[in-house]
Amino acid sequence: MSNRRPFRLTIVHPCVGRPRGMKRYIRTWQMECLPAAMIAALTPADVEKKFYDDRLESIPYDEPTDLVAISVETYTAKRAYQIASEYRRRGVPVVMGGFHATLCPDEVQTYADTLVIGEAEGVFEQVIDDYRHGTPKSTYHSQSRPVLKTTPDRSIFQGKRYLPIRLVEFARGCRFRCDFCAIQSFFNATHSHRPVDRVLEEIARVRRPGQMVFFIDDNLTSGLNEARELMEALIPLKLRWVSQTAINVAHDEDTLDLMRRSGCQGVLIGFESLHAESLKQMNKSFNLMAGGPAKALANMAKHKLSVYGTFIFGYDHDTPQSIAETVDFAIDQGLFIAAFNHITPFPGTPLYERMKGENRLLYDAWWLDDRYRYNMIPFQPRSMSPEELSRECLGARRRFYSWSSIARRGFARVNRRTPYLLWNHLVINAMHHWDVDSRSGLPLGDESWTGDLLPARRSN
Numbered sequence: 001m002s003n004r005r006p007f008r009l010t011i012v013h014p015c016v017g018r019p020r021g022m023k024r025y026i027r028t029w030q031m032e033c034l035p036a037a038m039i040a041a042l043t044p045a046d047v048e049k050k051f052y053d054d055r056l057e058s059i060p061y062d063e064p065t066d067l068v069a070i071s072v073e074t075y076t077a078k079r080a081y082q083i084a085s086e087y088r089r090r091g092v093p094v095v096m097g098g099f100h101a102t103l104c105p106d107e108v109q110t111y112a113d114t115l116v117i118g119e120a121e122g123v124f125e126q127v128i129d130d131y132r133h134g135t136p137k138s139t140y141h142s143q144s145r146p147v148l149k150t151t152p153d154r155s156i157f158q159g160k161r162y163l164p165i166r167l168v169e170f171a172r173g174c175r176f177r178c179d180f181c182a183i184q185s186f187f188n189a190t191h192s193h194r195p196v197d198r199v200l201e202e203i204a205r206v207r208r209p210g211q212m213v214f215f216i217d218d219n220l221t222s223g224l225n226e227a228r229e230l231m232e233a234l235i236p237l238k239l240r241w242v243s244q245t246a247i248n249v250a251h252d253e254d255t256l257d258l259m260r261r262s263g264c265q266g267v268l269i270g271f272e273s274l275h276a277e278s279l280k281q282m283n284k285s286f287n288l289m290a291g292g293p294a295k296a297l298a299n300m301a302k303h304k305l306s307v308y309g310t311f312i313f314g315y316d317h318d319t320p321q322s323i324a325e326t327v328d329f330a331i332d333q334g335l336f337i338a339a340f341n342h343i344t345p346f347p348g349t350p351l352y353e354r355m356k357g358e359n360r361l362l363y364d365a366w367w368l369d370d371r372y373r374y375n376m377i378p379f380q381p382r383s384m385s386p387e388e389l390s391r392e393c394l395g396a397r398r399r400f401y402s403w404s405s406i407a408r409r410g411f412a413r414v415n416r417r418t419p420y421l422l423w424n425h426l427v428i429n430a431m432h433h434w435d436v437d438s439r440s441g442l443p444l445g446d447e448s449w450t451g452d453l454l455p456a457r458r459s460n
Contacts, residue, residue: 118142334412
């Protein structure tokens with residue numbers, strides 16, 4: 001490496017995919033990309049950094065750089081390999097990490113010069129140092145859960161038009177072992193958190209008047225004592241925030257009161273199903289504790305907390321009738337927003353291994369198969385055909401985000417308790433109304449890309 005110029009790093013966030021001729025990317029998928037900002041923060045200050053978000057802008061492949069870093073998720077894997085191939089064709093090495101890289105290391109390493117397995121803290125600095133000295137390794141392992149003290153470098157977001165919500169991370173991982181969840185596979189059902197003072201410093205820097213803060217934790221209350229410490233510290237800030245949590249917190253009156261006093265507007269809860277058989281199969285029977293979803297929602301409403309409910313269909317006991325009953329429940333209960341998706345067998349999860357063992361997977365690797373499109377069913381359900389399950393999921397979203405449903409749920413007291421919240425309810429639901437069909441049929445990877453995936457050459 002010459003001393004006459006700094007080492008140059010290019011960080012790229014790949015999109016899920018786009019069809020030929022797509023002019024504007026799906027707006028509800030345009031949130032800030034914190035993994036990229038974390039990589040930027042872990043990069044030594046004397047390294048020249050560039051960041052490109054594939055959802056928002058074209059990638060200048062011919063711009064000089066010494067190394068490209070890409071965080072890979074299962075849905076973005078195909079596009080990540082296309083991007084990596086373009087850089088490698090120009091002689092630029094590529095390092096890949098992220099969930100998919102850890103859960104499918106052999107596959108990802110096929111297209112990466114260097115693979116990072118596990119969390120990047122404590123590892124990525126060594127990657128940069130080794131590349132600077134011409135001694136990179138093919139694989140770097142994060143040996144244990146790192147201490148989470150790094151604050152994302154958001155300077156890389158300047159000039160990019162993201163959704164007006166601030167993303168902040170307090171903790172990673174979840175202690176539950178739901179069989180469909182890649183998070184529990186990646187973190188081995190463990191949980192770690194950042195020091196509260198670091199989080200408060202970050203909030204002070206990034207908050208803007210009127211903007212919501214979204215704590216992107218996989219399960220904010222997985223470490224309940226730590227979460228309560230954070231909430232206590234948030235009370236003086238008069239902050240509006242939302243996050244994700246498991247259903248158990250909805251039965252904890254003291255924590256619900258603390259959430260409200262700390263500025264929580266609502267939470268995402270993975271209800272997944274209303275039926276005991278399906279919840280048992282997904283290792284989530286605890287969702288029926290203390291009166292189940294109806295009681296949980298009543299408690300949340302009592303504490304003036306709105307709920308984003310998620311439901312997944314495709315387990316062995318799911319039928320068109322049970323799906324319709326679930327949508328009725330979500331509308332009747334006045335959920336702020338909701339997601340109705342088919343289960344997806346992500347590699348590395350117990351669900352994937354079970355379906356593979358039962359010969360129910362319809363593709364060897366659905367995330368790379370040219371036939372696969374977003375919202376297609378990559379497995380054989382027990383009680384429906386794949387096509388019927390796909391139609392039922394789409395129909396559920398259309399019903400829930402119909403104008404009549406949006407209006408009815410907007411009148412729920414918990415969703416109209418302030419003008420600010422009612423306005424957000426209408427805007428967010430309207431965005432989902434217009435986007436409800438836009439994702440179906442989306443290819444994985446860029447259909448306009450005409451190159452060939454280029455495997456990496458191994459030097460060690």
